[in-house]
Structures are given as C-alpha cells and as structure tokens.
Amino acid sequence: MKIDWQRKLSSRKLWVSVAGFIAGVIVLANGSQETADKISGAILSGAAVVGYVLGEGLADSNQKEDEDR
Numbered sequence: 001m002k003i004d005w006q007r008k009l010s011s012r013k014l015w016v017s018v019a020g021f022i023a024g025v026i027v028l029a030n031g032s033q034e035t036a037d038k039i040s041g042a043i044l045s046g047a048a049v050v051g052y053v054l055g056e057g058l059a060d061s062n063q064k065e066d067e068d069r
Contacts, residue, residue, distance in 0.1 A: 015047030
C-alpha cells in the first residue's frame with residue numbers, strides 16, 4: 001500500500017491536530033498559555049505554507065501532464 005504523503009502533509013486536519021497536541025504538551029509541562037498559543041500559531045502558519053507549496057506543485061504537475069497529451 002502506497003501512502004500519499006503529499007495529500008497527508010497538506011491536510012489541515014493533520015496540522016490542527018499537531019498544533020493542538022503540542023500546545024497541550026506545553027501547558028502540561030507548566031509552560032504558559034501564551035507560549036502555547038504562539039507556537040501553535042507558528043505551526044499553523046507553517047502548515048499553510050506547506051499546503052500551498054504542495055498544492056501548487058500538484059497543480060503544476062497535472063498541467064504539465066495535460067500539455068504532454
């Protein structure tokens with residue numbers, strides 16, 4: 001079974017889950033809520049960039065395949 005990493009890494013659900021988990025771990029480790037919020041925000045911002053780059057790469061790839069036909 002082949003895993004579609006491009007689709008998985010561009011999933012908003014994945015990144016929201018990761019950000020929520022890390023924020024919870026920070027608070028559990030006696031970090032401040034402010035720190036947890038900042039790190040979660042940074043993760044989600046990075047995820048937006050990753051999703052955009054992967055999406056554009058996929059769109060470009062599909063366009064090239066259509067031109068080659």
